[in-house]
Amino acid sequence: MDDKFDSTVTRSTPSADQPVPELSADLLARYAGPCPRYTSYPTADRFVPMSGSASGDQPWAALQDVETLSLYVHIPFCRSLCYFCACNKIITRQYGLASSYLDNVLKEAQWYRERVARAPVVQLHLGGGTPTFLNDGDLRRLVEGLGEIFDLRTGDDVEYSIEADPRVLESETLDTLRDLGFNRLSLGIQDFNPEVQRAINRICSPEQVQALTEGARERGFGSISYDLIYGLPGQNVASLEKTIDKVLELAPDRIALYHYAHLPERFKAQRLIDSDLMPSPSEKIAMQLAASRRLTEAGYVFLGMDHFARPDDEMARAAAEGRLARNFQGYTLMPADALVGLGASAISYSRDGYWQNHHSLKEYAGAIAGPGEAICRGWQLSADDRLRQWLIMELMCHLRVDKREVEARTGQSFSQGFRAELARLQPMFADGLLGQSDSELYVTERGRWFLRNAAAAFDVYLHGAEQTARYSRVL
Ligand code: SF4
Structure with missing residues (x-):
């Protein structure tokens, strides 16, 4: 048990008036090992071969x-x-590549025309890569093409978002995006420090980001979020705090503060990073603590894992009211009954399972030229998967699991049905990260930093013979 804390266990509800619990480097280090992010359950690395032409x-x-x-x-x-x-x-x-890729995406969308009910699209998300690589004409062609097949809406009742690279986004494109119904903008910032930017080959000035942020606000984007990364080469606590201070001046509605997982043996691009510039694990922990403290002291609400939101943002309100959900893009306010993912490597889901497209552009294009779909793997959910999927999402989004609901679903007491899982969670109980009563298992205020670790205890596929080393570290 970390002696920095008393043993009081307080149930957690993210809110502006709730102080974010202090953490110690020792506690963070103990839970920093590799762990899935649980944007799905089972996680995508468990998927098995699947074909769009399969019957049954x-x-x-x-x-x-x-x-x-x-x-x-x-x-x-x-x-x-x-x-x-x-x-x-x-x-x-070569822009031509994007243009012909778009033809394939729209062709793939046609495959769904006969397979999906004409239901309102409450969420549209363009991710990448760099969605703003597309010129305005092709952005329009994409959204209008999708509108011929799916029931696209505009307004505050839908969440249409795009991941934008501030280096590749003109202010005219903001007009086009608003005109097409986009109301959320996610800007990849990572770090404002020039040396860090050089070390990661991503040069982008705070002035560029400021102009886009102000431009997006003037045009009525309801929510602007920034992605930041800690643990990058050349970063240290002081440099990251300066970045955070600049971010606070620009006051985005939401902030994701991701940990950089340096895995050069797995990701070729990362071999271009000078390993001598990499911060040590203890420096990374110090950065995470300093950045989180700075954000919360400035009034941002810590939602859990690596997400923060201004108290007046809908995401912060939803977290306080237990309305958060989670999908492949992370936390969301508008969970839909199903997700159709289009394009290379895109993942879709329905209540019955997941399916994923070919990863490589060549295989994706070849499949679309053939059967018109590119599904290559996926997962059909079993009854046990559904229970664990629900339970993991409850923990990660609502910070609690209603034991009585589990018992009603399984006909078995929670402690009997999840004996092994509760045993795995013992260290988290002992560290005051989780608590339980007769009726619920809950995440404490301090435990919000360790949601992945809590969820992992219920992942039946993680506790077989396989190793966890291929997942990114929590910190
Ligand atoms: S991080 Fe850079 S290289 Fe990677 S998808 Fe974004 S813009 Fe492209």
Whole structure:
């Protein structure tokens, strides 16, 4: 037990008036090992081969009776390589590639025309790669093309978002995006320090970001979020605090503060990073503590894991009211009955399971030219998967699990049914990160930093013979 804390266990509800608990480096270090992020359960690395032409019950059959739908489009192109990147992307300056890729995405969308109920699209997300690699004409062609197949809406009742690289986003494109119904903008900042930017090959001035942030606000984007990364080469506590101070001046509605996982043996781009510039594990922990403290002292609400929001942002309100959900883009306010993912490597889901497209552009294009879909793997959920999926999402989004609901679902007492899981969680109970009563298992205020660790205890696939080393470290 960490002697920095008393043993009082307080149930957690993210809110502005709730102080964010102090953490010690020792506690963070103990839970810093590799762990999935649980944007899905089972995690995508468990998927098995699956084909779009397979007969019988396939998870996409459930698209026929959805009442709300999410759409995701993966745009894999980027103009230059950021050395920290672990995404599925193609570095190119040849715009023609993007144009023909878009033809394929729209063709793939046609495959869903007969398979999905005409349900309102409550969420549209363009991710990448760099979605703003597309020129305004192609952004319009994409959204209008999707609108011919799916029931796209505009307004405050929908969440249409795009991941934007501030280096590749013109203010005219903000007009186009608003006109197409986009109301959320996510800007990849990472760090403002020039030396860090040089070390990761991603040069972007605070002035560029400021102009885009102000431009997006003037045009009525309801929420602007920044992605920041700690643990990058050349970063230290002082430099990161300066970045955070600049971020606080710009006051984005939401902030994701991600940990950089340096895995050069797995991601080729990361071999371009000078390993001598990498901060040590203890420096990374110090950075995480300093940055989080700075954000929360400035009034941001810590939602859990690595997400922060201004107290007046809908995400912070939703967290306080227990309305958060989670999907492949992280926390969301508008969970739909199903998600259709289009493009190379995109993942879809329905209540019955997951399915994923070919990863490489070549295989994706080849599949679309053939059967018109590119599904290569996926997962059909069993009853046990569904229970654990629900339980993990409850923990990660609502910070509690209602034991009586589990008992009603399984006909077995929680402590009997999850004996092994509760044993795995003992250190978290002892460290005051989790608590329980007769009726619930809950995350404490301090435990919000360790949601992945708590969820992992219920992941039945993680506790077989396989190792966890391929997952990114928590810190
Ligand atoms: S970090 Fe983003 S912009 Fe940079 S290479 Fe990766 S996907 Fe492209």
